[in-house]
Amino acid sequence: MTHLYTAIDLFRRPNQPHMKLVALLLLMSIMTLGALVEVRDGLGFPIPNATVCAPNGCFQTNATGAAETPLGVAVEIYVKGVLVWRTYTTGHDVVTVRYLEALPIQPVEASGYVVVKMVKLINGTYRDVKVEFRKNNLSEPLPVGGINYQLEIYITEVGDYKLPNATMIKTDLWNPAVDLETVGLVKTCQITLAPPIAAVVIYADGRVAAVGSGDLTFYLVTGLSYRATADTEILLPNGTRYRTAFQPRSYCGRLYAVNSTKLTIRAVDSFGVVRNDWAIKIAGNTYRGQAELWVLLGEVYRMEVDAGFARREAAVATKYPSETLIVAIENAYLVLNYRQPPAKVYILGNYSVVDRMPRRVELPPGQYTVVADMGGRNVTYTVTLKPGQVAQLTVEPPATAATTTAAPPQGMTHIFVGVTAVIIATAALLALRATRRRPPQAHAQSRS
Numbered sequence: 001m002t003h004l005y006t007a008i009d010l011f012r013r014p015n016q017p018h019m020k021l022v023a024l025l026l027l028m029s030i031m032t033l034g035a036l037v038e039v040r041d042g043l044g045f046p047i048p049n050a051t052v053c054a055p056n057g058c059f060q061t062n063a064t065g066a067a068e069t070p071l072g073v074a075v076e077i078y079v080k081g082v083l084v085w086r087t088y089t090t091g092h093d094v095v096t097v098r099y100l101e102a103l104p105i106q107p108v109e110a111s112g113y114v115v116v117k118m119v120k121l122i123n124g125t126y127r128d129v130k131v132e133f134r135k136n137n138l139s140e141p142l143p144v145g146g147i148n149y150q151l152e153i154y155i156t157e158v159g160d161y162k163l164p165n166a167t168m169i170k171t172d173l174w175n176p177a178v179d180l181e182t183v184g185l186v187k188t189c190q191i192t193l194a195p196p197i198a199a200v201v202i203y204a205d206g207r208v209a210a211v212g213s214g215d216l217t218f219y220l221v222t223g224l225s226y227r228a229t230a231d232t233e234i235l236l237p238n239g240t241r242y243r244t245a246f247q248p249r250s251y252c253g254r255l256y257a258v259n260s261t262k263l264t265i266r267a268v269d270s271f272g273v274v275r276n277d278w279a280i281k282i283a284g285n286t287y288r289g290q291a292e293l294w295v296l297l298g299e300v301y302r303m304e305v306d307a308g309f310a311r312r313e314a315a316v317a318t319k320y321p322s323e324t325l326i327v328a329i330e331n332a333y334l335v336l337n338y339r340q341p342p343a344k345v346y347i348l349g350n351y352s353v354v355d356r357m358p359r360r361v362e363l364p365p366g367q368y369t370v371v372a373d374m375g376g377r378n379v380t381y382t383v384t385l386k387p388g389q390v391a392q393l394t395v396e397p398p399a400t401a402a403t404t405t406a407a408p409p410q411g412m413t414h415i416f417v418g419v420t421a422v423i424i425a426t427a428a429l430l431a432l433r434a435t436r437r438r439p440p441q442a443h444a445q446s447r448s
Contacts, residue, residue, distance in 0.1 A: 035071040035089035038064070039079070042098035050097075051078040051122055054089070058122075077145070082129070083120040084145030099141035102133070103153065104177040108186055108219050109135040111157035112166060116142065116173065117150040142173065149173045158185055158221045161204065186219040189248060194257035196233035196294040202248055203227050220249065234260050234294040237301050239284020259297040261318035266290050267305045269331045270365075270388035278329070279306040282316070297321075305329060309351040310364045332385035334361045334368070340397040346371040365389075374398045 039050040039061050046065025051058050053076045059067040069075055069089050077085035077095055085095045103114065116129040132139045155167045158180060167185060169178050180186045192215050193200055202210040202218055204226050210218035220226060226248050234242035244258060267278040267289055276289030282303040283293060295301055297318055305312045305327045312329055336345065336358055347353040349368035353361055363385055370381040370393060377398040385391055 034068050036066055036092045037061075037069055037075060037077070037087075037089060038066045038092075038094045039077060039085075040065055040094060040096055042096060047079060047097060051081075052076075053078065053122075078122045079143040079145070081122045082143060083122070084143050084147055086146060095145065097143050097145045100144050100173070100176065101138055101141045102136045103138065105136050105155075106177070106179055106181075107188065108159050108180055108221075110155045110159075110178075110180065110185075111135055112154045113156075114138070114142075114154070114176075115152040117152065119149060120147075144173055147173075151176055153178055155180070155185060159209075159219075160207070161221050161224055163221075164223060181219075184222060186221055187252070188217065189220050189252035190215060190217045191248060191251045191253075192216075192255045193230070194255055196260055196262075197256070197258060198231050198233055200228055200230045200256075203229075218248075220252075230256070230258065232258055232260070232294070234258065234296055235283035235285065236296065237283055237299060242296060260294050261297050261320060262292070262322045263295050263316070263318055264290065264292050264324040265303065265305075265316075266324070266326050267307070268326055268328050269307075270328070271331075275307065275329075278308070280304075280327075281306065303327075307331070309362060330365050330387040331362055332365050332387060332389040332391065334363055334370075334383060334385060335359065335390060335392050336361070336370075337392065337394045338372075339395065340374060342395065343373040343375050345373070345395075370395075 037052050039047045039052070041047055046061070046063065048061055048063050048065060050061040050065070050067075052061065052067040052069055053059075054069045054073050056070060056073075059069055061067045071089055071091060074086065074088055076083055077087070077097075079097050084097050087093060087095060103110075111134045113130055113132045116131070118126045119129045120126050131142060149172065151171050151173055153169045153171065153176070155169070155178075156163055163185075167183065169183055171178070181188060191200070193213055197213065199211065199213050200216055201208060202216075204221065204224045209226070210216065212218075227245060228248040229243060229245050232242050232244070236242055242258070246256060265280050265282065265287070267275050267280055269275050274289050278289060280287040280289070280291045280303070282291060282301055283295065285291075285293070287293075295316075295318055299317065301316045303314050303316050303325075307329045309331070310329050312327055314327070316325065334347070338357065342357055345353075345355055345358055347355075347358070347361060347363070347368055347370050350364045350366040353363070355361075365385050365387045367382065367384045370383055372379045372381075372395045374397060379395060379398060381393060381395070383391055383393055
């Protein structure tokens with residue numbers, strides 16, 4: 001390169017014709033010396049079969065991506081027949097050509113075609129080059145070098161949706177990025193989905209466009225019709241899950257919620273204990289002790305608590321986003337102690353129990369007649385239970401009992417036992433009124 005500058009300086013000296021001759025000879029020697037031009041891709045690998053054109057002809061790069069050219073001349077470099085670089089040879093020059101394989105189109109992939117304007121071809125002519133692309137990927141890569149061609153990008157599809165008319169965006173080869181939101185083809189829509197919404201499906205022209213929950217972000221394509229369905233955890237009175245529909249455009253940047261209540265139902269006894277052995281039935285489901293469910297605000301639900309010895313039913317209609325309902329069923333316990341093992345024990349009253357030798361019996365409050373079959377003779381007691389009471393009853397053997405009655409036959413039905421017990425209870429009650437000496441939890445016995 002120093003020799004080239006020296007030759008030019010000698011050629012420019014006035015009044016020295018012989019120096020011009022020396023400069024001309026020096027330039028000719030430089031031209032014969034030659035230069036090396038290397039063409040490489042963006043990763044540094046050689047590009048073979050590229051064409052380097054100098055004033056005296058065109059040369060192909062070899063397997064190492066190099067071509068020999070005259071020194072100090074303007075050259076044009078062509079890749080795939082397209083001009084990508086113009087430079088001057090300085091002895092050893094390396095030019096980089098990268099390949100554009102996909103268009104950086106955001107925020108949604110698009111399809112269409114790109115037109116590279118006024119491309120110079122290796123035959124010296126100029127023409128537009130059209131390349132199609134599908135979901136941003138070009139059908140063939142475009143070489144990008146030192147020549148910044150103008151581009152016209154035509155968008156015919158956004159995502160999977162075909163536009164009624166192609167939209168054209170002008171840009172250049174060095175900056176082929178396209179923001180579809182900026183050009184008005186799409187709009188970002190973010191909807192915050194409040195519980196108990198489990199999932200939302202967005203439909204565009206009848207096809208699924210997005211599915212999600214929580215913070216759902218999707219893109220509205222201009223010209224398409226949108227609707228949405230929301231699946232929730234809300235139970236309807238018949239037990240099915242509630243589904244609703246809405247217009248997603250109306251909720252972009254907003255919260256979408258369904259008028260509902262987080263309902264908690266607790267089944268509690270007279271001792272203040274949540275009874276996990278009691279069944280709560282509501283909205284077609286059965287829970288134990290405590291029910292937690294989502295219900296529609298203001299909708300009437302039928303609720304039942306089954307304690308076994310008693311049931312409680314109610315109609316429930318909520319008013320607030322969160323409500324707790326306490327359902328109390330009165331109960332008491334009768335604890336039986338035995339001086340002698342009985343053959344069978346009958347507890348008759350608001351709730352009846354027949355068992356071999358019960359120890360602790362849960363009952364609703366009220367008055368009960370306890371009949372103990374002591375092997376051929378009966379011992380009868382009357383007990384009054386109050387809510388939240390644990391009553392003790394000691395069953396004495398017949399020899400020390402005040403009154404006994406004949407034991408019912410072993411084959412007696414439950415109904416017969418009930419009738420007999422009522423008669424016995426009536427007699428005991430009359431005796432109680434006559435003597436007025438029996439305490440509230442009677443331990444007195446009658447013998448017959």
